[in-house]
Amino acid sequence: MNLCRTLGLATVSVLVGMGIGRAEPDVPPPSPTAPPMESRAMLSHSQRFLAFGPRPNELISVLLWVEDFADRLARFTRRALPSERGAPMRLVLQDDPQTPDSRVEILQAEETGGWTQRVLIVNPTHADPQEVLDAIAFLLLSRYPQALQSGVARRRRPAFVSPWWSDGIARQVLPRLRAQTRSDVRAAWESGRCLSLDRLLTPRPLAPGGGEEKAYASAAVDWVRDRRDFDGIFDGLTQRWAAGEMDDAAFLATRIAPSAPWREMEIEWELWIASFRGRQDEFRPATPADVRALREALTLRQGEAPDEWPDGLPESVPLDMLIERRREPWAVAAARRLAGAADRLRYGRDAEMRGVIDRFVSFFREIERSGTHPASWPWARWWEHHRLELRLAAARRALAALELKSTLRREETGEPDSEDSMPPFSAQEIERRALLEIHHDAMGTTAPKGPSSRPPGPQR
Helix, strand or coil, X not given: CCHHHHCCCCCCCCCCCCCCCCCCCCCCCCCCCCCCCCCEEEECCCCCEEEEECCHHHHHHHHHHHHHHHHHHHHHHCCCCCXXXXXXXXXXXXXXXXXXXXXXXXXEEEECCEEEEEEEEXXXXXXXXXXXXXXXXXXXXXXXXXXXXXXXXXXXXXXXXXXXXXXXXXXXXXXXXXXXHHHHHHHHHHCCCCCCHHHHHCCCCCCCCCHHHHHHHHHHHHHHHCCCCHHHHHHHHHHHHHCCCCCHHHHHHHHHCCCCCHHHHHHHHHHHHHHHHHXXXXXXXXXXXXXXXXXXXXXXXXXXXXXXXXXXXXCEECHHHHHHCCCCHHHHHHHHHHHHHHHHHHCCECHHHHHHHHHHHHHHHHHHHHHHCCCCCHHHHHHHHHHHHHHHHHHHHHHHHHHHHHHHHHHHHCCCCCHHHCCCCCHHHHHHHHHHHHHHHHHCCCCCCCHHHCCCCCCC
């Protein structure tokens, strides 16, 4: 599994290892039986993350991804992510030829220059992206309670968020993971397995591999995030974690169901899970790729034309020509074929895209009716022609509005349009980007944007 490409995806799992103590060298010495590989250091454009490793393409991809992920966390919590100047999180990608296995370890310690966080990824080409995602989310979200601690308190006992909180948020900020975990919870609930809220919030490590508990953690975060008092709950949890109080169940009970038995909390939780059946994630907003697919379905070409295709028509027939020649058999057959192709795209889309599809299908159906039952009076033919033009113009305006909205939504969320959004790196491009990143970060400027500076796209 390629770690760098898979990080943008998000099918996640657990925190494998966690150690807290004195910081160790960023790059442990290589095995004496293997020749050491030259390690590079690369700083992200915001200087919040510092990556070490032998392969520049991995460092660039990981830094771009973690910058995007950190921005998503800040948008989700509606708060800037705390950071210490001159103390970036260190991401160490290390090969260990002694073992084919991979592991992820995290470390926090105070060093010269401030409080540092480190994630060690051994054998990154075999690493489970779920473990890497959870480790980074745990450390980044723990910065919120740590920012409320004094330096002395943090050295004595650094604060951490509860695992259910960091694992749940990690799955909520990545759209594909959010949909997958909700589907997993819905399937578990329908088969009679509903994880109790009390068990989920009890302070303890979640099971390795995640499974249903990770999915339920995502559902719990979604439940809290959906409340109007989310900001107050977030601040209250952060303050409690900073003070070392980890009984999240008792706190949420006082905020969500004050003076009510705990069973009422569990009932509200089970109702929330049950409501997933009425909120199918498959009915998702249209993406730019969906809009392109619809435009493609609305295009009639000679190779896809009906048998009655006459001579003299262009290779690609504009829809306006169907209005002009709606009484010809080929136009009726073409309208029927286009209606079917567009109608098949409605499944799994939200109401807005289905509405656009309905407009075009209605237009094609009227072409069929006018061709099979033509108007006889001149005035009726003129009105029929005018009505079809109005229908087509309205459908095109709706499609243009949907295309604009889907593009803006993608830019706002930062979600790549498809797995092909990131072109492959050439060796020269990898080296050039590595040198540019190092140079511009050293100068305190931002590296120029280009196709290779985009975060890796999710795999499908």
